[in-house]
Amino acid sequence: MSERNVLIIDDSSTVRHGIYLVLKQTNLFDNYLEAASAFEGLEILEKRKVELVVCDIVMPGMDGFELVRKMKSHGQWRDIPIIMLTGQESVDKKIRGLELGASDYVTKPFDPGELIARVGVQLKVKQLQDELKIAKQRYMELSITDYLTQVYNRRHFMELLDLEFSRSNRYKYDLSLILFDIDNFKSVNDTYGHLQGDKVLVEVARLVKSVIRSHDVFARYGGEEFVILLPQTSAGGALLVAEKIREQSERRDYEGLSNRRITLSLGVATHDAGHYADASALIHAVDDALYEAKKAGKNRVATARPIRDDGGPEAAEDA
Secondary structure, eight states: OOOOEEEEEOSOHHHHHHHHHHHHTTTOOSEEEEESSHHHHHHHHHHSOOSEEEEESOOSSSOHHHHHHHHHTSTTTTTSOEEEEEOTTOHHHHHHHHHHTOOEEEESSOOHHHHHHHHHHHHHHHHHHHHHHHHHHHHHHHHHBOTTTOSBOHHHHHHHHHHHHHHHHHHTOOEEEEEEEETTHHHHHHHHOHHHHHHHHHHHHHHHHHHSOTTSEEEEEETTEEEEEEETOOHHHHHHHHHHHHHHHHHOOOTTSTTOOOOEEEEEEEEOTTSSSSHHHHHHHHHHHHHHHHHTTSSSEEEOOOBOTTSOBOOOEEO
16 A cells, blocks of 8 residues: 655744644554745645645745645646635635645634544545446446456447557558458357457457557457557558467467367458448458458458459468
8 A cells, every 4th residue: 555645834933833733643653744835835746646735825935825726627636625714814724725726724723623633524525436437437448348357348349449540641651451250260169269359359368468569459359359450551560560470379289179270261452542442441451351351251351452453352362
């Protein structure tokens, strides 16, 4: 578990020490960081992770309001709770601070019990916010990820394909697709069981991830079909990747299959600017190429032919 740090910002060393003594008895924090100015406080925030800030409003150079404004405009600091210190007469300042994004305030001279209570509440709120943020991130990951292979699912792939297709047209670079499936996969399930079949899917996904680049997009397209989106990749480059994947799978010893070979059939299609009308046409072309690879005997790569002058695709070419 990471350390819990509190940052106390006040130009008065007496006030800072008083806050330290009060908070020290609660064991809410591991470290108590002090700053004599807002500038010094920002320097500490740049270097240390902080769970909560206690900050005076009136300080030389930069006041507490400007500090709050800077923290709320900074991506890494905007969720840090800020408790502001105000004087008895400072109702307008309290309102202004809250409007700028301060979480709470404590009136000076502060009551130790009130300070502890307000700090405790803000820490609980931050904990709930952090847990919600993690849950939302996890939900997002689940919504775009295939649960078995932990690669992208088809829906998210299609969203990324549309974006990349538009980018390819805009910046005039090649965009390649590889669509492949596992040959005779039904026989694997029938012979070894569906759990073993699932292990093969996971291992194939792992193999592919070891071959492709980090910025390539890899997804489970459905069943035993997978698809790879290769931005800024020519037809020749995509063919090399497809052939490498095919060869590595053919040579691989898949655990639990009694030396049975797992082969792949792969289709390759490439869009250079204006080649295909839209992403759906590119998908159709690579699907046809995969069909030709299966038809030609499986365990091979087939590439989609260029578009004919009359607008129709030529037959796929066996690589």
